[in-house]
Amino acid sequence: MSHNQQLEAVTNAFSVIEGHGVDEKALLTILGKWDPLEREAFRKKTPKLFSEDHERNFQRWDDHHVRLLKHEFVRYKNAIVLWAMHPWERDARLVKDALKKGLNAYGVLVEIACTRSSEELLGARKAYHSLFDHSIEEDVASHIHGTDRKLLVALLSAYRYEGPKVKDDTAKSEAKTISHAIKNAQNKSIVEDDEVIRIFATRSKLHLHAIYQHYKEISGKNLDEDLDDLRLKEAVQCLCTPLKHFSKVLDAALKIDVDKNTKKALTRVIVTRADIDIKEIKAEYQNLYGVSLQHKVEEIAKGNYKDFLLTLIARGG
Template sequence: MAFNQELEAVTQAFSGHGVDEKSLVTLLGKWDPLERESFRKKTPHLFSEDHERHFQRWDDQYVRLLKHEFVRFKNAVVLWTMHPWERDARLVKEALKKGPNEYGVLIEVACTRSSEELLGARKAYHSLFDHSIEEDVASHIHGIERKLLVALLSAYRYEGTKVKDDTAKSEAKTLSNAIRNAHKKPLNEDDEVIRILATRSKLHIQAVCKHYKEISGRPR
């Protein structure tokens, strides 16, 4: 089936007059990110363009309609067709609503996305909820993890390959001292630990961990 025919079939499946689950599973499951983006751009009755932040977002009214059409199927399909920025923004919002047991979602979004992807999620959050991720995290979370989570979700990390080994070794010593004195000050409240975890590149943090294991005598 040609892509234009697939596009028509998926659009029909989202018609609001009974959802064709088989078509959705078959076609959406094989589309790559560019094809899903093309679907969003070619269905303005389902998605609206945020011209300021440069992404396509689901129409909230249509999402509510789909919820009545297929409760069991809605979340997976809607999330799959979303722009990745919107998907992450909505996942963060839902995790904040559900509370501490879902805070792992915040860590996943903050630590597994590229700097541009995380920035995009923050832009989408602005567009969808008229708040920033940072202010909602700060206002919803009141435990000792708040400072670290705000810092992680605010980050825009360097993603190059250069690592200053002397700096990594120095920060490994800082981390070792913080862990040794965690009974006096929890790691989640240690500004230096938070700075290292929230601002350093992933390669730099790997180097810090390597030096920490050497300093602490822990196995590699």
């Protein structure tokens, strides 16, 4: 490899605008062997990464780029650490992190509350007790204010029936209740309707699937399409169409120009679903976007982070 090719490879390895990992191999095999003069030449030839201090005669990193690099180098570590954790602890820590980050991260709370089994969610609540000496419910109630609080506390407190029985007449009646609440939303916010909260926080997922189908028969549209409230819309998607939800979250995370919290979902979804339904998520992703999830990760991610994600994705066959 010529010096110009080496320079290009190292520059690309440090170019983290895409925000999906770092090419550690190029840095190890090329940069690690450069002598001081070669490293100086690299700094001088990459003004996007370094600026020249002419008064003091040295090249300094761009501060913003250094901050970006710190995030990118840590992606692989975070993925490995999350993968090694007990699933209960993993979910408990994800909840705690979402509460710290605030409003834009509350979708993670909905995802954990609505895509885990009853035992998995109970386990996360137990782990949260152990780790933080509080309950999830009390921390959600104390950190979250406004209309989201009632819904999120109810969802995270749930222990749903997971058997096969569904009372279809009841599901049809509750679909009508939800339809009426949506039509009356200008008078009363749907997330302030106790009956609607009760239905989504207590009914089994099979029962909610039946409600979802009956609602479409009543209105001609999918339930989540008619909901204006973001958290309730996310809850319906996670409860009724989880594979589509995870596929959409992954697709958003694999875009170049999104914020770091959106990008972090790539690690979260692949790590948390690798042992559960990653095979089904891959099929849904292919169906929605016409490209395999593996190909998209291969195209966008870099280095050890990319290789680890692909290893987890392959677990589903």
